[in-house]
Amino acid sequence: MLELAILGFLYDAPLHGYELRKRITALTGHVKPVAESTLYPAIKRLEKADLLARATQPGSVAAPRHVLTLTETGRNELCRRLAEPAQRDITDENRWFTVLAFLRHLDDPSAQAAVLRRRLAFLEEPASFFYSGDRPLRAEELDDPFRRGILTIARATSRAELAWLRATIDSLDAGSP
Amino acid sequence: MLELAILGFLYDAPLHGYELRKRITALTGHVKPVAESTLYPAIKRLEKADLLARATQPGSVAAPRHVLTLTETGRNELCRRLAEPAQRDITDENRWFTVLAFLRHLDDPSAQAAVLRRRLAFLEEPASFFYSGDRPLRAEELDDPFRRGILTIARATSRAELAWLRATIDSLDAGSP
DNA sequence: GGAGGATACATCGGTATCGATGTATAGAGG
DNA sequence: CCTCTATACATCGATACCGATGTATCCTCC
Structure with missing residues (x-):
């Protein structure tokens, strides 16, 4: 679910983790908050699976930002997950709403x-x-x-x-x- | 959540794990199924915390049933969880419905x-x-x-x-x- | 000038959950 | 007679998630 949201937001534009967190919080946070310690490992997972790429952008503000960009594989994977959601994603309203939020990305x-x-x-x-x-x-x-x-x-x-x-x-x- | 459901169902009557599973599946299973491998460890947790007691009832059918009974501590704990739910239990509909399903047990x-x-x-x-x-x-x-x-x-x-x-x-x- | 808050990332331990698999028995149906 | 399904419990490894905590910088306000 979290992974779907990450991929979905990055489909529109490259973002760094912190910004991603704010968007995810706005989307589902009032119902089911996401801890930072859940987000960053999730980003790492997706990076390891080559679904997104990380570009360190130093100096801008505070800690160096890691700007995350969806790879070609990542874009395909997002579409796959949207087109063939697990049954859970259909039945559980929290998950279903996340699917709906990004369904427009299926062309x-x-x-x-x-x-x-x-x-x-x-x-x-x-x-x-x-x-x-x-x-x-x-x-x-x-x-x-x-x-x-x-x-x-x-x-x-x-x-x-x-x-x-x-x-x-x-x-x-x-x-x- | 699962624990709340277990305590809630046992408040009414002693049940064995398998029956508990069927009731939980009826309650929330169409939205969010519960795996057996989640239920049995949960029962063990609650038993270890002295919230429920287990009485082995051999021979009746197939494998020996473990009839689970809520202890005094368990009954108090259920009421505490119902009276002071975590914020998650309030905001997340899945959790909230579980609270509602057993709220009558607060007298x-x-x-x-x-x-x-x-x-x-x-x-x-x-x-x-x-x-x-x-x-x-x-x-x-x-x-x-x-x-x-x-x-x-x-x-x-x-x-x-x-x-x-x-x-x-x-x-x-x-x-x- | 110092405190506090926002920005931005990270690690670590603990635990809840899942999926797969295993073990047994009883009863139904072919 | 044999298979299948339901009953009834259990273990195991993988992983996702949470809460606490840490680090560092910049800006604002007093």
């Missing part, structure tokens, strides 16, 4: 639509947080007000997202018939 | 309301995923349809949750004036 509208369809399929299958046997329970069937809250909120999210997904898939299909 | 309505108020405060502060300088951007200001989607969905969730939070806090306050 093929039908590939974008395919990713949205996977999320659509996930949201369309009947699922709940609570079951009676195998049957998903509805909010109204629960005594516990807090568990009812979970279902109420999840349902609202699901409705809004389904509407958005269907509309966006339609317009992507219309754009490239 | 004090005003303590329950206090937890809901923390979430309320988090949702009320202006935040976005995208900024222009320091100003949070609205969905309408974005070109990227996918990023617009993120904001659209987040806004719908936020609205539904705010309404539910306010109503529930009111009714908790009314119940214990």
Whole structure:
């Protein structure tokens, strides 16, 4: 996830680690903060895998900046991860939002639509947080007000997202018939 | 998170690991699956910390079941974690839903309301995923349809949750004036 | 001129989690 | 009879992440 965000931000422009951190914090930080000690090792991993290159730029301010640039391999890898996200990236909202944030970098509208369809399929299958046997329970069937809250909120999210997904898939299909 | 779920389920009734796993999978598994190799070490951790006790029940089916029971310490610890969740548990929806799923185990309505108020405060502060300088951007200001989607969905969730939070806090306050 | 904060990177220990794999038994189905 | 699946637990190595801490510079404000 973090790696996807790094690759995604660097796709637009070369950045140094600190700036990257600020952007990632703005994107997902209010929900799930990222520690510096997570970011820098992640950058190293990606560098080691040759997905990004580091150019030391000394003197400008304080400690010497390491300006990070996406390599050709890195750009391909980003597209691959966007086009073929793991199932986790589809189901977990945190991860899914990160995919969405960079999905525009896939240049093929039908590939974008395919990713949205996977999320659509996930949201369309009947699922709940609570079951009676195998049957998903509805909010109204629960005594516990807090568990009812979970279902109420999840349902609202699901409705809004389904509407958005269907509309966006339609317009992507219309754009490239 | 996982630990909270384990403690929460055991609060109701003693269970063995496998049953625990099925319940956790039902609760959060469609969004974020839990591997067995994560669950069993977690159980061991909790046992080592004396939060739960294990009673081997041989012969019933297949491998001998280890029936897990919450200790007095474990029950207190669950309540402590529910009453004083980490900030992460408030901001991250996955974690927050787990807190909500077991919040009924706090017997004090005003303590329950206090937890809901923390979430309320988090949702009320202006935040976005995208900024222009320091100003949070609205969905309408974005070109990227996918990023617009993120904001659209987040806004719908936020609205539904705010309404539910306010109503529930009111009714908790009314119940214990 | 000195304190404090922002910038910018880094390391280290600890731990949570995952994926793969293993071991056993019971029951269903062919 | 044999295979497959479900039940039930366990280990192991790899890795991702966190929290604490460290280093160094520059700028601002008092």
